[in-house]
Structures are given as structure tokens and as C-alpha cells.
Amino acid sequence: MEVLAQPAFEVDEKGYYGRFGGAYIPEMLYPNVEELRQQYLHIIADSGFEQEFRYLLRDYVGRPTPLYFAGRLSDKYHTNIYLKREDLCHTGAHKVNNTIGQILVAKRLGKQRIVAETGAGQHGVATATVCALMGLECIVYMGKLDIERQKPNVERMKMLGAKVVAATCGSQTLKDATNEAMRHWINNPTDTHYIIGSVVGPHPYPDMVARFQSVISEEIRQQLTEKIGRPNPDYVVACVGGGSNAAGAFYHFLNETDVKLVAIEAGGQGVTSGHSAATTALGKPGVLHGSRTILMQTEDGQVTEPYSISAGLDYPGIGPLHAHLYDSGRGIFASITDDEALQAGLELSRLEGIIPALETAHALAYLGRLNATPEEVVVVNLSGRGDKDLATYSKSLDL
Numbered sequence: 399m400e401v402l403a404q405p406a407f408e409v410d411e412k413g414y415y416g417r418f419g420g421a422y423i424p425e426m427l428y429p430n431v432e433e434l435r436q437q438y439l440h441i442i443a444d445s446g447f448e449q450e451f452r453y454l455l456r457d458y459v460g461r462p463t464p465l466y467f468a469g470r471l472s473d474k475y476h477t478n479i480y481l482k483r484e485d486l487c488h489t490g491a492h493k494v495n496n497t498i499g500q501i502l503v504a505k506r507l508g509k510q511r512i513v514a515e516t517g518a519g520q521h522g523v524a525t526a527t528v529c530a531l532m533g534l535e536c537i538v539y540m541g542k543l544d545i546e547r548q549k550p551n552v553e554r555m556k557m558l559g560a561k562v563v564a565a566t567c568g569s570q571t572l573k574d575a576t577n578e579a580m581r582h583w584i585n586n587p588t589d590t591h592y593i594i595g596s597v598v599g600p601h602p603y604p605d606m607v608a609r610f611q612s613v614i615s616e617e618i619r620q621q622l623t624e625k626i627g628r629p630n631p632d633y634v635v636a637c638v639g640g641g642s643n644a645a646g647a648f649y650h651f652l653n654e655t656d657v658k659l660v661a662i663e664a665g666g667q668g669v670t671s672g673h674s675a676a677t678t679a680l681g682k683p684g685v686l687h688g689s690r691t692i693l694m695q696t697e698d699g700q701v702t703e704p705y706s707i708s709a710g711l712d713y714p715g716i717g718p719l720h721a722h723l724y725d726s727g728r729g730i731f732a733s734i735t736d737d738e739a740l741q742a743g744l745e746l747s748r749l750e751g752i753i754p755a756l757e758t759a760h761a762l763a764y765l766g767r768l769n770a771t772p773e774e775v776v777v778v779n780l781s782g783r784g785d786k787d788l789a790t791y792s793k794s795l796d797l
């Protein structure tokens with residue numbers, strides 16, 4: 399009898415997850431990416447690094463974040479729902495786990511300046527925060543349109559000492575900001591580190607970011623063991639923009655085949671409406687921001703403009719690990735519309751007294767479709783808090 403080899407979910411030496419990943423970069427970027435590729439595993443494995451990373455996660459970020467049994471939400475869906483409270487991290491979301499890790503890498507590479515891209519401003523704020531903490535110069539590229547839409551986060555970044563630079567090309571949003579940040583890095587190869595905000599970009603970024611975020615699933619396993627006597631839930635549910643909070647929540651369960659991994663994308667106004675960011679439903683393999691992955695594109699390969707009510711999910715691709723989880727069938731992928739997410743955000747607020755980020759609300763909205771049994775255990779990764787989305791909630795829900 400032929401037994402299929404278990405698909406591997408770790409990145410291979412060339413930076414691939416199955417047929418996705420790699421480093422598709424212009425020649426000019428090669429020295430920077432190659433330096434990082436050669437160094438990152440040594441740096442991360444160093445005991446001094448590990449100690450400083452753990453120390454900052456505990457005393458600065460506030461880890462471990464609680465794994466909270468949501469009783470009223472569980473009653474409503476007739477199952478056992480635990481919320482991993484990344485919304486309680488300093489700066490209000492999981493993104494700081496990654497920026498802490500990367501700023502420590504940058505310091506060890508002797509870099510003086512940090513450059514980053516941001517869409518909604520959450521990654522920009524998390525980056526500006528750790529630059530202030532370490533006394534490094536910080537330049538954040540942001541689409542001109544996003545600067546106008548996300549004023550409070552722009553003000554936070556400036557308060558923290560970052561320089562916010564407007565990307566004025568193209569649609570003046572995230573993908574244009576990413577292009578400008580990469581251009582800056584090309585022109586300043588020796589003294590600058592580029593902190594990417596999700597599990598995207600050329601190898602080694604997706605693997606490096608997933609490792610820093612993997613603290614989420616490491617804690618879930620310990621906390622579930624204490625609470626229910628076993629480390630594995632039946633489901634882990636997370637929203638996917640680029641995929642960093644999902645990668646962190648899935649990481650230590652990737653080879654635990656009894657755990658179903660559920661990734662929720664933004665359906666926007668509906669998958670077939672022309673206003674959507676449901677990448678796996680609409681996309682095809684191609685190259686985006688330095689890696690081969692699944693992305694939304696036209697017949698002739700032009701990247702399609704994505705849409706979601708939540709700025710953090712408004713991205714035309716997904717990280718290569720997720721493309722592989724989708725391709726191999728290991729992950730369950732689905733999408734949730736703007737309206738469904740808004741209702742789920744309201745529901746969590748009213749049932750549990752927790753206002754989730756609109757991104758997270760997409761994961762919560764899937765609980766109604768999960769069909770988990772009363773005996774099963776579901777962990778939802780609560781990636782961030784909803785303060786930044788209050789204006790959108792109020793307006794859209796007519797509160």
C-alpha cells in the first residue's frame with residue numbers, strides 16, 4: 399500500500415513551502431536579503447537573543463497573553479470557545495511580537511535605521527514603538543490615501559518619533575508603500591534594516607516572522623494543557639491578511655493532524671462582487687513582493703486592487719506558508735463579508751465585553767459556520783482590539 403508522505407510545513411533551505419516562497423528580488427536587493435538569510439538563524443538561536451526576546455515579550459509586551467474561556471459565546475455556538483487575547487499586547491495587537499524580534503535582529507546586524515511599510519498603520523505603530531525603545535531612527539512608508547484615512551495611527555507614529563513618508567504612486571495604498579520601502583532599502587543597503595509586518599516578502603522573512611509569532615501557539619499549548627489537560631484543541635481559527643497572526647497561532651500545530659487549522663480571508667462586499675480580498679478564492683499562483691504565492695491578478699498577471707472594510711486584511715496576496723496550507727489541503731480556507739464581520743464584532747462586544755479589531759471579527763464570524771460539537775474545543779486567535787475601528791463600527795452599524 400502506498401502511503402503519502404506527510405507534507406512538510408517547514409521552509410526548506412531555498413525558502414520554499416511546497417511550490418511557494420523563494421526570494422524573487424531585484425539584483426540590487428540581493429546583498430541585504432542574503433546577509434539576513436545567512437545570519438537570521440544564528441542570531442535567533444543565540445542564547446543572549448532568546449533571553450532578551452523573552453524578557454521584552456514578558457515585561458514590555460505583557461506576555462503570556464491570557465487564553466480566555468468565552469462562556470457566553472460558547473453557549474451561543476454550543477461548543478467550547480477559547481480566545482487567545484493578542485488584543486492585550488502592548489500597542490493592541492500581535493504585530494509587536496514580530497517587531498520586537500526584528501529590532502533585536504537589526505541591532506545584532508549593526509543597523510542604525512529601520513524602514514517599514516504600513517497600510518492601516520498598525521505595523522507602523524508597532525515598528526515606531528520598538529525603534530523608540532531601542533533608540534533607532536525609524537522611517538515608515540504609507541500610502542498617501544492611507545495617511546488621510548488612518549489619522550490617529552499617523553499621529554501615534556509621529557509621537558513615537560518616526561518619520562512618516564507618503565507613497566504617492568499608484569493607488570497610494572499598502573502595495574505602493576511596500577514598493578517605496580523596498581526602494582529605500584536598495585539605496586541604503588548597509589545601515590538600514592527593513593522590518594516587514596507579515597509572513598510575506600522574500601525568504602527569509604516569512605520564516606523569520608512566523609518564528610517570532612509562534613510564541614502564540616506555544617502559549618496556547620501550555621495554557622490548554624493547564625485548562626483541559628491536553629495541548630491540542632480541535633480547531634484553531636484566525637483571520638488572514640498577509641497571515642502573520644494565523645501563522646503564529648497555527649505554528650506548533652502544523653504537524654498535529656488532529657487539529658483543524660481554519661484561515662479566514664476578507665470577502666469584502668462578496669467574493670464575486672469585484673470588491674473583495676478573498677485571495678485563495680480569487681487568486682492564482684504568481685510573484686508578489688519577493689515570493690511566489692497565491693495572489694489576486696488579472697488574466698495578464700497585473701495585481702488586482704483588493705478591497706476589505708478592514709485595512710489589515712486589504713492585501714492582494716497571502717504569505718507562501720498559507721499558499722502551501724491551502725494547496726496541500728492542510729488548512730481550511732473560507733471568507734467572510736464586511737457585513738458578517740461587523741455583526742460578529744458587535745456580537746463579541748455584547749456577549750463578552752470585548753471589542754475586537756475588524757480583522758479579528760472576520761475570524762469570529764466563522765463560528766456560525768464551524769459546526770463544532772459540544773465536546774469540541776475551538777481556539778480563536780483574537781489578533782487585536784477594536785479601538786482603531788470604532789468609527790467604522792459606529793457608522794456601519796448605525797449605533
Ligand SMILES: *Cc1c(COP(=O)(O)O)cnc(C)c1O
Pocket residue numbers: 491492493520521595596597637638639640641642643644710711755757758781782783
Ligand atoms: C495587521 C492585522 C491583521 C492582519 O495581518 P496578519 O499578518 O494576517 O496577521 C490581523 N489582525 C490585526 C488586529 C491586525 O492589526
